[in-house]
Amino acid sequence: MVASMTMVFMTETVPGCAFVPSSFVSQSQVQAPPASPPRFEVASIKPAAPDARPGRVAYAANGAEITTNPGLLSIRSITVKDLIAAAYGIEAYQISGGPAWVDSDQFEVIAKSTSPASREQLLLMLRPLLSDRFKLEFHSATQEIPAYALTVAQSGKLQRMKSGEESKPNPFGPDMPAFARFLARFGADIPVIDKTGLTGQFKFDLDMRKIVEVATDISGAPPSNDGMYRGMVEFIDRQWGLKLIPTKALIDALIIDRVNRPTAN
Numbered sequence: 001m002v003a004s005m006t007m008v009f010m011t012e013t014v015p016g017c018a019f020v021p022s023s024f025v026s027q028s029q030v031q032a033p034p035a036s037p038p039r040f041e042v043a044s045i046k047p048a049a050p051d052a053r054p055g056r057v058a059y060a061a062n063g064a065e066i067t068t069n070p071g072l073l074s075i076r077s078i079t080v081k082d083l084i085a086a087a088y089g090i091e092a093y094q095i096s097g098g099p100a101w102v103d104s105d106q107f108e109v110i111a112k113s114t115s116p117a118s119r120e121q122l123l124l125m126l127r128p129l130l131s132d133r134f135k136l137e138f139h140s141a142t143q144e145i146p147a148y149a150l151t152v153a154q155s156g157k158l159q160r161m162k163s164g165e166e167s168k169p170n171p172f173g174p175d176m177p178a179f180a181r182f183l184a185r186f187g188a189d190i191p192v193i194d195k196t197g198l199t200g201q202f203k204f205d206l207d208m209r210k211i212v213e214v215a216t217d218i219s220g221a222p223p224s225n226d227g228m229y230r231g232m233v234e235f236i237d238r239q240w241g242l243k244l245i246p247t248k249a250l251i252d253a254l255i256i257d258r259v260n261r262p263t264a265n
Contacts, residue, residue: 037128038121040073043111045133045262048077053106059185066123070116073125075109080134080259083109087126088254093190096143098256107262137258147191147249150180152198154241161201174201183244187229191249196242204240211235 064078066086078086080102085092092103113125130136161174172182180194211231212223219227236242 038113038117038125039128039132040111040125041114043109043129043133044265045107045109046265048106048108052077052108068119068122070118071113071122073109073111073122075107077106078109079103079106080130083107083126084130084136084138084254084256086123087130089123090254091184091191093145093184094251095254095256097138098259101261102256102259105261133262135258135260136256138254138256140252141255142250143253144248144250145190145253147193147247148183148188148244149193149195149247150176150183151243151245152196152241153237153243157239157241158198159203161203168203168205170204170206172204174204176202179204183232186232187225188244191251192244193247193249195245207235207239210239 064075064082064086066078067074075083080098081092081095084090084095111122111125111129113122117125172178176196176198177194180192184190184192211228213231214234215223215227215231218230223231233244
């Protein structure tokens with residue numbers, strides 16, 4: 001089975017930059033379920049309603065919407081890939097293999113534990129649920145995958161927040177690492193490494209109206225997912241002077257060996 005897995009971005013080459021080591025982007029422990037892991041007392045899994053899927057911006061900011069109360073986990077709509085990511089505390093781009101439906105079909109999951117449990121404990125219970133109901137089997141391996149380096153193409157466009165100043169509401173917060181994670185989920189679908197060298201908090205005034213306009217010019221109306229992503233990339237270049245540069249990264253990946261559609265409730 002899978003021993004502990006730590007995702008570390010190794011040294012990569014960024015065109016136009018020196019050969020430099022990347023910082024840790026995220027770290028997680030991916031472990032096989034123990035012999036007798038805590039389990040849900042009862043769990044319902046069924047196809048999600050079409051209108052239950054999270055919006056693109058909400059998903060990029062928070063991932064799949066997983067609601068927990070003591071002893072109760074509720075998900076209106078989630079893919080198997082995102083369910084695995086939640087169970088093992090990793091990003092979806094760390095998961096590969098399996099049939100195409102693991103990244104497209106949406107499921108509603110409602111599960112209860114025998115006694116009150118914290119959010120962390122409930123997410124751990126997803127591991128045996130995936131094994132029992134989806135027959136999930138996987139292994140780990142180091143892979144080199146495409147990535148993006150988030151860089152400063154034109155300085156001075158992005159304004160820093162002054163002491164005591166509040167930024168306009170946005171879905172990811174005021175710091176650069178959080179914005180890099182947002183971009184990875186918004187459409188990059190690969191790691192986005194913060195190589196800006198910028199620390200502190202910034203005025204991220206995300207104008208979705210302008211992004212949609214650009215996306216519509218690119219892919220027509222209504223804009224496609226790819227159009228929205230390309231619109232976002234163009235927006236941050238024009239408005240904030242930030243650019244994504246293709247690079248490579250070494251990661252520890254979770255590779256699906258077997259997965260089935262869920263067994264009946």
